[in-house]
C-alpha cells in the first residue's frame with residue numbers, strides 16, 4: 001500500500017467498528033477522502049484528539065481500495081473558539097456539511113481547500129461577524145465549483161441585463177432573467193440592483209473583508225432567501241446543520 005502525505009481538514013466523522021472512526025477529510029492534495037482512524041474512539045487513542053470535526057492536520061495515509069488508513073497525524077490548528085461557542089460551532093458545522101455535500105469523493109480543488117481553511121479561521125475569530133462570512137463562503141463555493149450564478153446576463157437568452165432597478169432571479173435556472181424571457185414556471189425572486197451588487201461583491205471580493213460589509217436587514221433577508229433556494233436546487237437533501245443554524249438565528 002502506498003503512503004502519501006496530506007494537509008487536511010476533518011469535515012465529518014463517524015464511528016466505525018468498536019474503537020475506530022472514519023474521518024471524511026478535505027485534503028489539499030487529494031481532494032475529499034475518507035480514512036480510518038484506528039482506535040480514535042478510545043479517549044487515549046493515538047488519533048483521538050485529531051479525529052474531530054474542524055481540525056486542521058498534517059497526515060500520512062495509506063491508500064486503500066475504498067478507504068484510506070491513517071498512519072500518522074499531527075494537529076496544525078484545532079479552532080478552539082469555534083468549538084467552545086455553540087453559535088460559531090453551528091456555522092462551522094454548516095460550512096463543512098455544505099462542502100461535503102457539494103464535493104464528490106477525490107474531487108480535487110486547492111481553491112476549495114483554501115476557502116474552507118480561511119473561513120474556519122474567520123469563524124474562529126471572536127471579532128468577526130459570522131453572518132456575512134457565511135454568505136460570502138456560500139457564493140464563493142458555488143463559483144469555484146462551476147455553479148456560479150449569472151448576475152449580468154439572462155440565463156435563457158444571454159442578453160446583457162442593463163440597468164433596470166429590479167431583476168428577476170430564478171434559482172433553479174442559475175441566475176437572472178431578462179424582462180422578455182419567460183420563467184417557465186420556476187420560482188422567481190425579484191431582486192433590487194443593490195442586492196445583486198452586494199451578492200457580486202460577496203462572491204468576488206476578499207472573504208476576509210466580508211464582515212465589514214454593511215448589509216441592511218431587509219437586503220440580508222433577500223440574499224438569504226435567494227441563496228437558500230439556490231443551494232436547495234444543487235444539493236440532494238436538506239442540510240441538517242443549516243436547519244440547526246437557522247433555529248439559532250431565529
Ligand SMILES: [Zn+2]
Pocket residue numbers: 154155156157158159177178179180181
Ligand atoms: Zn432573456
